[in-house]
Amino acid sequence: MRAVISAENLTKKYGDLVAVDHVTFDIPAGAITGFVGPNGAGKTTTIRMLLGLVKPSAGSARILEHPISEPETYLPFVGAMIEGPAFYPALSGRENLRVLARLGDFPYERVEELLELVGLADRATSKFKTYSLGMKQRLGIAAALLPQPKVLILDEPVNGLDPAGIHEVRNLLRSLADSGISIFVSSHILSELEVIADHLVVVDHGKVLFQGATKDLLAAHKPRLAVRGSNASDLKSVQELAFAAGFPGEIIGDQLVIMAPESFAGELNKAAFDKGIVLTLLQVTRPTLEESFFEITGGEK
Amino acid sequence: MIRVFRSEWRKLRRPTLFAGTLGIVFGLSVLITSLLFILLDGEGGNGPRGRIITRDTLALPSGLYLGFTNFAGLLGTIALSVFAAQTALEYTNGTLRNLLVRQPKRLVLLAGKHLSMCSFALLTVLVSAIGSIGISLALAGTKNVNTDAWFTSESFELFYSNLGNVYLSAIAYGTVGMAVGIILRSPISSIAISLAWILILEGILSFTVDGLDKWLPGQLMSLIAESSNSDISYTYALVGTAIYLTIFGGIATTLFLKRDVSN
Numbered sequence: 360m361r362a363v364i365s366a367e368n369l370t371k372k373y374g375d376l377v378a379v380d381h382v383t384f385d386i387p388a389g390a391i392t393g394f395v396g397p398n399g400a401g402k403t404t405t406i407r408m409l410l411g412l413v414k415p416s417a418g419s420a421r422i423l424e425h426p427i428s429e430p431e432t433y434l435p436f437v438g439a440m441i442e443g444p445a446f447y448p449a450l451s452g453r454e455n456l457r458v459l460a461r462l463g464d465f466p467y468e469r470v471e472e473l474l475e476l477v478g479l480a481d482r483a484t485s486k487f488k489t490y491s492l493g494m495k496q497r498l499g500i501a502a503a504l505l506p507q508p509k510v511l512i513l514d515e516p517v518n519g520l521d522p523a524g525i526h527e528v529r530n531l532l533r534s535l536a537d538s539g540i541s542i543f544v545s546s547h548i549l550s551e552l553e554v555i556a557d558h559l560v561v562v563d564h565g566k567v568l569f570q571g572a573t574k575d576l577l578a579a580h581k582p583r584l585a586v587r588g589s590n591a592s593d594l595k596s597v598q599e600l601a602f603a604a605g606f607p608g609e610i611i612g613d614q615l616v617i618m619a620p621e622s623f624a625g626e627l628n629k630a631a632f633d634k635g636i637v638l639t640l641l642q643v644t645r646p647t648l649e650e651s652f653f654e655i656t657g658g659e660k
Numbered sequence: 661m662i663r664v665f666r667s668e669w670r671k672l673r674r675p676t677l678f679a680g681t682l683g684i685v686f687g688l689s690v691l692i693t694s695l696l697f698i699l700l701d702g703e704g705g706n707g708p709r710g711r712i713i714t715r716d717t718l719a720l721p722s723g724l725y726l727g728f729t730n731f732a733g734l735l736g737t738i739a740l741s742v743f744a745a746q747t748a749l750e751y752t753n754g755t756l757r758n759l760l761v762r763q764p765k766r767l768v769l770l771a772g773k774h775l776s777m778c779s780f781a782l783l784t785v786l787v788s789a790i791g792s793i794g795i796s797l798a799l800a801g802t803k804n805v806n807t808d809a810w811f812t813s814e815s816f817e818l819f820y821s822n823l824g825n826v827y828l829s830a831i832a833y834g835t836v837g838m839a840v841g842i843i844l845r846s847p848i849s850s851i852a853i854s855l856a857w858i859l860i861l862e863g864i865l866s867f868t869v870d871g872l873d874k875w876l877p878g879q880l881m882s883l884i885a886e887s888s889n890s891d892i893s894y895t896y897a898l899v900g901t902a903i904y905l906t907i908f909g910g911i912a913t914t915l916f917l918k919r920d921v922s923n
Contacts, residue, residue, distance in 0.1 A: 407920075412761075413922060437761070445757065445758060446755060447753060459667075461663060461667040461670060505762075
């Protein structure tokens with residue numbers, strides 16, 4: 360696996376506070392990598408260090424094989440949106456992009472292309488301060504795409520977007536990744552990352568708790584069987600049957616949730632039938648990213 | 661550097677800033693120069709701080725530019741405000757991070773920003789000169805000021821030196837504003853503290869403590885525009901200003917280069 364971003368023991372301290380604590384991870388090329396963690400976990404500080412905005416207290420990182428101590432060597436190939444879109448309120452969306460296009464020596468035609476791409480062409484002349492949060496977010500993504508980047512670093516890109524907007528961004532990121540752009544995206548909307556991220560880096564309290572393929576994280580946690588009987592009183596008997604087979608369960612509302620593999624479903628169904636219990640629901644459920652995340656972070660706590 | 665310069669001009673040319681600032685500069689320079697002529701025979705004085713500028717003084721080759729040089733202090737404070745606001749707003753808007761991602765060489769970014777604002781200051785100085793000289797020419801006849809000396813080669817030479825000195829004074833004020841903007845990272849604090857120091861505190865100090873004005877940065881920067889006064893020479897004002905700018909500029913540049921961008 361070729362890494363476009365590699366961090367090794369990257370650390371940032373503010374006095375006694377350790378915002379990022381010896382973080383080590385690799386971001387694979389051509390994939391979408393989610394950067395997951397609660398507020399204050401150190402995500403934004405890590406991203407700022409990668410972009411040369413914040414100097415690490417210790418450790419190192421490389422982007423496109425260049426050290427982050429020399430941001431001028433790799434930033435021409437990197438697009439970024441950090442901690443929400445920041446633009447000049449009195450300038451139009453188009454002018455804001457032109458300020459950055461001029462600075463980065465990108466043609467103005469690229470600005471027009473991107474305004475079209477993010478659906479802001481018809482509001483290009485409106486002042487940024489009149490934009491909705493979703494429009495601001497889309498302008499931020501357009502600004503990040505200005506350099507036709509090899510690596511795209513986005514901090515909370517779907518913040519404030521409505522479901523349709525989230526769907527659009529998801530499709531956009533997928534198509535960018537399919538075109539070979541490596542995307543490193545932080546979000547606190549875990550369900551969103553579960554859908555789009557091929558890889559994940561999970562951080563909490565400045566430390567990396569997991570890094571790897573999203574499917575590996577989800578597979579690492581046991582699947583569950585959700586069971587419902589024709590009579591609510593039957594659930595207790597089914598719980599005992601499962602426990603006897605070595606799989607503990609918990610009655611939640613009108614359902615019994617058993618921590619057991621899919622293969623146990625048939626065995627349980629037969630055992631219940633033999634005891635005269637009719638199961639009206641027997642469903643295998645996989646843990647969501649959110650559940651896996653809380654399991655990892657909760658485990659650490 | 662050129663890219664930064666041109667990028668900054670996209671912000672400087674927005675109508676509220678560009679037309680607003682130049683309009684104010686033009687209007688104030690016309691107003692202040694008009695008062696020089698309208699109050700010519702008044703008992704309260706027609707110059708700054710109640711100074712009396714006579715008809716004979718106005719008739720000198722330098723008379724055409726007296727309104728312009730009198731306006732220099734105010735022009736300086738306008739330059740200071742524009743430089744401070746344009747710099748500090750990058751922090752409060754959070755836009756500095758975007759600029760640094762596109763131009764990671766911080767010294768180049770800083771130099772380009774400064775250069776663009778110096779060019780903006782040049783425009784304000786030119787507009788102020790046009791307003792002031794224009795109204796002087798218009799009002800001289802109505803107040804019986806002899807303008808023969810205004811159209812001599814000596815007067816033309818003075819035009820360039822006055823223009824140069826007022827411009828130097830304006831960019832000195834502006835550079836201080838930019839430095840304070842970087843240090844404080846807030847446009848309101850930067851402008852309020854700088855103006856309170858230059859317009860109020862320095863005024864009080866120079867009135868109350870004898871000989872202190874030769875050590876005060878605002879006084880020295882103003883004196884560059886006026887060329888000299890009875891106590892302080894032009895060279896002294898120039899060197900004193902350069903020392904202050906080196907100190908302020910050095911601190912601000914170091915902070916800009918080294919400080920984490922976390923907003």
